[in-house]
Amino acid sequence: MTYPIRTIAVMNRVRPFLPVVVVIAGVLTGACAGGASPGEEGSSEPTLVRIDGSSTVFPISEAVAEEFAREHPNVRPTVATSGTGGGFQKFCRGEIDINDASRPIKPVEIKACADAGIEFTELPVAYDGLAVVVHPKNSWATSITVDELRRLWEPGAQNRIMRWNQIRASWPDREIRLFGAGVDSGTYDYFTEAIVGKEGSSRGDFTSSEDDNVLVQGIAGDEGALGFMGLAYVEGNKGRLKLVGVDDGKAENGKGPILPSVETVRKGTYQPLSRPLFIYVTARSAERPEVRDFVNSYFAAPELIREVGYIELPAEIYELAKKHFADGKRGTAFGEGGSQVGMTLEQLFARER
Secondary structure, three states: OOOOHHHHHHHOOOOOOOOOEEEOOOOOOOOOHHHOOOOOOOOOOOEEEEEEEOOOOHHHHHHHHHHHHHHOOOEEEEEEOOHHHHHHHHHOOOOOOEEEEOOOOOHHHHHHHHHOOOOEEEEEEEEEEEEEEEOOOOOOOOEEEHHHHHHHHOHHHOOOOOEHHHOOOOOOOOEOEEEEEOOOOHHHHHHHHHHHOOOOOOOOOOEEEOOHHHHHHHHHOOOOEEEEEEHHHHHOOEOOEEEEEEEOOOHHHOOOOEOOOHHHHHHOOOOOOEEEEEEEEEHHHHOOHHHHHHHHHHHHOHHHHHHOOOEOOOHHHHHHHHHHHHHOOOEOOOOOOOOOOOOOHHHHHHHHO
């Protein structure tokens, strides 16, 4: 299996045992988050903080959980991955404390939480770029336009656009096989909104998974493959994947195709596939001191964000997020919810400074 950057680093150095439980399939045991409470004095059972959701945000939460467990041996963070949408289903049922999300909460999820009496705080934790990637031996696809991506991924392309030369005539007459995030993934939602123009709308004949490692393995083993995934997973698998520059045709973002990188994502020139990443915390869970301490750990460790391959937010955004959490600010900053392609957090929160 291929691991993101931090996991590789952990495997290559000796570290003391840390009581962090990683639940890959999203299967959790024990009491639900809403009813969890610190253990009684003298008890040897640690208190659980349950995190689920996005596989993209997973490396960040895993890294925060590892460091937090070092300093809080009586607290056990459990980090699961069931996709942003799958995580929100559990979140709105009160089964977890925190949902990792690679896109803002949707209107239908806002309603589900409201119907269940679940109030929440939305907190940005990092920036990410959605990378378009091919096999390293692909010598022709060094760049692609947003329009070409749209024609390749829109619903009407299914069983019709099947070969590379159907995208660009100068490319070879050979089969193209597509890989992408699963439909429960916030990465899928954001990509389809940004490229196709409608969230959740795409062709269906592609290999999908909420686990980015599955996508890495598929593309790395197929010279005819093209796929999309979070930039951190590409950085963690250098040599196995090749980045493709994306040209959005807008002069203000630079001439020609732009490759995703820390610099281009932070500057906002890698468009339309740069995005913020979030955690969502239930109001009830936020009343627990161990959850408050854990959440504040995200804002105190930008070096962890960099270590796992993501781009830390400006200090003023972390301070604002920390204030929102301390003040118990409820709801989403994204109006009625849903992805807002091209919107930076600086633009979104400028009015609140």
